[in-house]
Amino acid sequence: MEALISLIIGVLTACGVYLSLRGRTFPVVLGLTLLSYAANLFLLVMGRLVIGTPPIIVDGTNGYTDPLPQALVLTAIVISFAMTAFVIVLALKTYKELGNDHVDGIHKP
Known part of the structure; x- marks a missing residue:
């Protein structure tokens, strides 16, 4: 299971870097x-989610689940959604002003 999660995080990171280096x-x-998906998945996996244990320390239990990674991932999802919306609006504005969607602003055929 750890190998599968590591592979998924690696593929998401590799695809993200590849797409981030594109010209459009x-x-x-x-x-x-x-x-951001890869980073969120990495944070969640590092939290070692344990099923069937409470998220707080209670008398009479053997263990507990750390709620901090889940809270961090939830916050990161909200922030990444807002930043994605901002970047899309910024890209649309740039496309309207420059007439193309190239990252460097120079139109290449």
Whole structure:
């Protein structure tokens, strides 16, 4: 299971980096989104979610689940959604002003 999660995080990171290095704005936005997904999955996996244990320390239990990674991932999801919306609006504004969607602003055929 650990190998599968590691492979998924690696593929998401590799695809995110590849798309972030593209010359157009939409693949860059998708690449940044995939990178945020990979980071969120990494944070969640590092939290070692334990099923059937309470998220707080209670008398009479053997263990507990650390709620901090889940809270961090939830916060990161909200922030990444807001930043993705901002970057899309910024890309649309740039496309309207420059007439193309190249990242460097120079139109290449």
